Amino acid sequence: MTNRNMALAQLERGEQAIIEFTDVNKWYGDFHVLKNINFSIKKGERIVVCGPSGSGKSTMTRCINRLEEHQKGSIIVDGIEMNDNLKNIEAIRKDVGMVFQHFNLFPHLTILENLTLAPIWVRKMPKKEAEEMAMHYLERVKIANQAMKFPGQLSGGQQQRVAIARGLCMQPRIMLFDEPTSALDPEMIKEVLDVMVQLAEEGMTMVCVTHEMGFAKTVADRVVFMDAGEIVEANEPNEFFNNPQHDRTQNFLSQILNH
Amino acid sequence: MAIEFKPSPSLPPPVKSVGAVAWLRQNLLSSPLNVFLTFFSVYILYLLIPPMIEWGLVNATWSGSSKAACTAGGACWAFIGARFEQFMYGLYPPEETWRINIAAILLIVMIGAFAIKTVNKLYLSISIIVVYPIIAYILFAGGSFGLEAVDTSLWGGLFLTMLLGIIGIVASFPLGVLLALGRRSNMPVAKSVCVVFIETIRAVPLITILFMASVMIPLFLPDGLNFNKLLRVLIGITLFSAAYMAEVIRGGLQAIPKGQYEAADAMGLTYWQSMILVILPQALKLVIPGIVNTFIGLFKDSTLVYIVGMFDLLGIIQLANHDANWLGTTIEGYAFAGFIYWAICFGMSRYSMTIERKLETGHKRN
Numbered sequence: 306m307t308n309r310n311m312a313l314a315q316l317e318r319g320e321q322a323i324i325e326f327t328d329v330n331k332w333y334g335d336f337h338v339l340k341n342i343n344f345s346i347k348k349g350e351r352i353v354v355c356g357p358s359g360s361g362k363s364t365m366t367r368c369i370n371r372l373e374e375h376q377k378g379s380i381i382v383d384g385i386e387m388n389d390n391l392k393n394i395e396a397i398r399k400d401v402g403m404v405f406q407h408f409n410l411f412p413h414l415t416i417l418e419n420l421t422l423a424p425i426w427v428r429k430m431p432k433k434e435a436e437e438m439a440m441h442y443l444e445r446v447k448i449a450n451q452a453m454k455f456p457g458q459l460s461g462g463q464q465q466r467v468a469i470a471r472g473l474c475m476q477p478r479i480m481l482f483d484e485p486t487s488a489l490d491p492e493m494i495k496e497v498l499d500v501m502v503q504l505a506e507e508g509m510t511m512v513c514v515t516h517e518m519g520f521a522k523t524v525a526d527r528v529v530f531m532d533a534g535e536i537v538e539a540n541e542p543n544e545f546f547n548n549p550q551h552d553r554t555q556n557f558l559s560q561i562l563n564h
Numbered sequence: 565m566a567i568e569f570k571p572s573p574s575l576p577p578p579v580k581s582v583g584a585v586a587w588l589r590q591n592l593l594s595s596p597l598n599v600f601l602t603f604f605s606v607y608i609l610y611l612l613i614p615p616m617i618e619w620g621l622v623n624a625t626w627s628g629s630s631k632a633a634c635t636a637g638g639a640c641w642a643f644i645g646a647r648f649e650q651f652m653y654g655l656y657p658p659e660e661t662w663r664i665n666i667a668a669i670l671l672i673v674m675i676g677a678f679a680i681k682t683v684n685k686l687y688l689s690i691s692i693i694v695v696y697p698i699i700a701y702i703l704f705a706g707g708s709f710g711l712e713a714v715d716t717s718l719w720g721g722l723f724l725t726m727l728l729g730i731i732g733i734v735a736s737f738p739l740g741v742l743l744a745l746g747r748r749s750n751m752p753v754a755k756s757v758c759v760v761f762i763e764t765i766r767a768v769p770l771i772t773i774l775f776m777a778s779v780m781i782p783l784f785l786p787d788g789l790n791f792n793k794l795l796r797v798l799i800g801i802t803l804f805s806a807a808y809m810a811e812v813i814r815g816g817l818q819a820i821p822k823g824q825y826e827a828a829d830a831m832g833l834t835y836w837q838s839m840i841l842v843i844l845p846q847a848l849k850l851v852i853p854g855i856v857n858t859f860i861g862l863f864k865d866s867t868l869v870y871i872v873g874m875f876d877l878l879g880i881i882q883l884a885n886h887d888a889n890w891l892g893t894t895i896e897g898y899a900f901a902g903f904i905y906w907a908i909c910f911g912m913s914r915y916s917m918t919i920e921r922k923l924e925t926g927h928k929r930n
Contacts, residue, residue, distance in 0.1 A: 372826050398832035409827035413845045413925055422841060423831035455925040475831065 321384070323348045323479060323510055324369055328378035331364065338364050339375065340534040348478075351511045353521040353542075356531035357557060362514045363483050365531070369512065370394075370401045370481065383478060399427055402472025406484040408464040410456035416443070416467050417452040420474045428475070435474075442470040446500050462493025466500055473504075480504065482513040516561060522546060530554045620899075630889040643893040644900050647884045651900070654720015654875050660712060663703040664723050671696065693734070716794040720875035722904065728801060728866040728876065729908075733859050735802040740809025740858075741848075745839060747814055758810070765807035770865050773800040778872035797869055805862040812854035816847030849923050856916040860909045877901055 322345035331339040338361050346352055354362045367373040368380055371387050371394050380387040382397050410419050420439035424430040430438075443449040446466040448459075456464055465485055472480055482501065486494045498520050505511055505524040515521065521528050521542055528545040530538045530553075538545070538554045546562075549555045592602045623638025627645060634640035644651070653661045674692050677683050704727075707713035719727070746758035765773070777800035778793055820843055828838035848855070870879035881897040884890060 370830055372829060395832050395834065398830060401830070403827075403830040405823055405827065407821075407823050409821075409823035411824065411827070411842055411846075413849065413923070423833065426837050426841065427832045457925060471831075 322346055322381075323350075323383055324512070325381040326365075326368075326378070327380075329365075329368065329375045329380060330377035331361075331368070331373065331375045338534050339368070342378070342536060344529070344536060344539070346510065346512065349508050349510055350526045351505045351509075351524050352513065352527055352529060353525040354512065354514045354529045354531060355516060355518075355521065355557075356537075360531040361534040362529075362531045366481050366483055366512055366514050369479070370398050370403060372403075399475060400478045401481060402475050402477035402479070403481045404465070404468050404472050404483065404485045406487050408456070408461070408468045408488075410464055410468055410471070412456050415453055415455055416448070416459070419456065419467065420471050423471075423475050439470070439474055442473045443467070445473075445503075446470045447496075460493060461489045462496045465489060465493075465497045469497070469500055469504070479510045479512070482511065482515065484514050484516070486515065486517055518546070518562060530557065532557070631892055634893075639899075640890075640893050640896050643884070643890050643896050647881075647890075650721060650884065651877060651880055652722050654724055654880050655718040656714060656720065656723065657712070657718070660706070660714060663706070663711065667700045667703045668726075670699065716792055717874075719794065721880045722877045724869075724874065725863075725866055725877040728798065728869065729863040731798055732801045732805055732862050732866065735798075736805035736809050736858075736862065737855070739802065739806035740813055741844065743806060743810035744813035744817060747810065748817055762807045762810050765804055766811070770801070770804050770868055771871055773804050774868055774872050776800065793872070794874070797872060797874065801862065801866060801869075804865075805858060808858050808861070809855065812851050812858055813847065815854065816849075816851035817843065819850050820847050849920070852916050852920050852923075856912055860912055863909065863912070864905060877904060 324344075324346040326342045326344040329339055329342040330337070342365060354366060356362045364373050368375050368387070369382055375387075383400050385393050385397055387393065387397065410416075411422070414422065417436060417439055420442065421432065421435040424435040424438065425432055428435075440449055440452065443452055446469055448463055448466050448470070451459060451463065451467075456467065459467065469480075469485075485501070486497055489497065494517070498517060501511075501513070501520065502524055513520075513525075525542050527539055528542050529536055530545070530549075530551075532553050537551050538549065540550075545554075546558065549558055593599050619638045621638075623636045625634040625636050625638065625640050625642050628634060628640075628642035629646060631640060631643070633642055649658060649661070653664055656664065671692075674688065674696060677688055678685065702708060703711070704719070705714060705716070743758050743762055746754045747762065749755050749758075774797060777796040781796055824842060824846065825838065828842040833841065867876055867878040869876055870882070875883055878901050881901050885894050885897050
């Protein structure tokens with residue numbers, strides 16, 4: 306544990322990355338889905354990951370809280386190496402919030418119960434305190450008046466905002482977003498992006514897989530482009546969009562920006 | 565100036581599509597085939613119902629002390645009346661049957677207490693699952709607190725049927741959940757134990773298991789070590805039903821989207837937390853019809869204990885049919901048994917539908 310405390314102290318001083326991928330490789334059977342990923346993310350950085358479908362961007366993001374296991378290389382998150390040690394995985398998951406494409410709210414629980422579940426059972430917070438905190442985050446995503454409803458009674462955009470609030474209720478140090486707006490109707494995308502922009506402005510470390518290039522331009526510190534399991538290019542948004550280095554990146558950008 | 569959009573008002577439906585006449589036209593007389601089927605069914609009912617009423621009610625004999633009293637030509641319900649106590653309690657000593665009644669009333673009161681808002685549901689559940697069985701056992705078996713001991717071989721009738729059914733249901737459900745989780749587990753040992761258990765039990769008829777429980781197991785146990793036949797049969801029924809329950813519940817677990825497991829994992833919930841708090845509540849709700857199906861099956865299968873010499877409701881009725889005073893009352897006996905089984909199973913089925921509606925969260929509840 307002292308090792309971790311030292312690592313955390315270094316992390317706070319900005320000497321060490323909060324997420325560090327070193328030579329990460331992953332296979333699904335014979336399919337080489339992540340190839341030699343080397344990448345580090347500093348505390349407070351906002352990273353947008355983009356790329357064509359099947360490029361490994363979701364898989365890479367999901368390796369950060371070990372929803373996917375990597376087979377080679379090392380991933381160090383928040384000073385903890387990701388391996389088979391269950392204690393490490395549980396410790397990391399407490400500190401990493403995640404928002405999914407399909408929201409994945411628990412349909413049998415009310416909105417409030419969805420938010421207080423993890424604080425009560427994982428953080429062992431008293432119920433009353435957890436509910437107060439949940440209401441605070443629900444207000445932040447402007448949905449407090451729906452607290453007693455069930456997820457099935459909310460629109461897609463509302464559900465995704467609840468999912469973000471649920472992630473925040475763990476008071477995470479890192480938030481992961483796995484295509485948070487891809488399953489939404491166009492008129493609901495903005496309300497979710499607004500919440501994410503607000504979160505970014507508060508200095509949360511964020512890794513976001515998205516095709517919303519407008520979002521990438523306004524909030525990202527760096528944009529990562531992946532293709533065929535590799536990081537092709539990673540750059541700050543201005544350079545990335547105006548002066549892409551690789552032809553593969555140029556190709557991708559021309560496809561998604563010109564229509 | 566922009567033109568304001570006003571939705572046009574809703575109109576009432578045409579007269580022909582609502583009301584009793586419309587219902588008849590739509591459901592009974594919508595096509596020539598439907599007209600034919602409707603009249604054919606009415607004719608069949610006409611043939612069946614009046615004779616049944618005549619036999620069962622009009623010409624029935626309601627009291628008497630032997631078959632000889634039944635002279636009206638209809639049903640001899642006097643048989644049921646004369647043997648009613650036995651059908652309810654089996655060979656349990658008649659002067660001790662108040663103990664069964666008290667236990668039954670206590671159970672109903674305790675379950676009814678769930679409806680009272682001020683009662684702590686957790687304590688109530690614990691007392692029903694832990695405290696009640698102890699009280700019931702003391703009452704049924706006796707031998708302590710000044711109660712006369714009643715050997716389990718005398719337990720019978722509806723009492724035995726309910727005992728087997730309730731204990732079988734209560735014990736097989738949690739076991740089935742564990743087996744279903746085990747079968748889907750990543751741990752190879754737990755998984756193979758569960759798979760072997762489920763597949764073995766499902767591959768064997770219940771009668772075989774009951775024979776094993778009542779005849780084979782005592783042969784293998786050393787002298788002096790012997791436990792009660794009722795207990796052995798109960799364990800057999802429970803294990804049998806748990807294997808089926810496990811497969812029903814596994815179906816529910818498979819229907820839960822992967823995203824639910826991932827969301828629970830991503831929050832840092834442990835395996836048991838995510839199962840108990842997130843996955844099982846949803847999976848069990850999905851398979852309520854299947855679970856109740858298994859319960860009803862278990863309840864009715866419990867009549868097979870007759871084969872190993874225990875007299876449950878059906879067994880005791882069959883025994884009474886052989887009474888020289890009541891020869892020729894088989895139909896009345898079976899009709900009575902059928903009615904009791906139907907009432908209990910139908911009750912279970914309706915209750916499960918109520919629960920399903922209560923747990924529905926997809927639409928507006930408030």
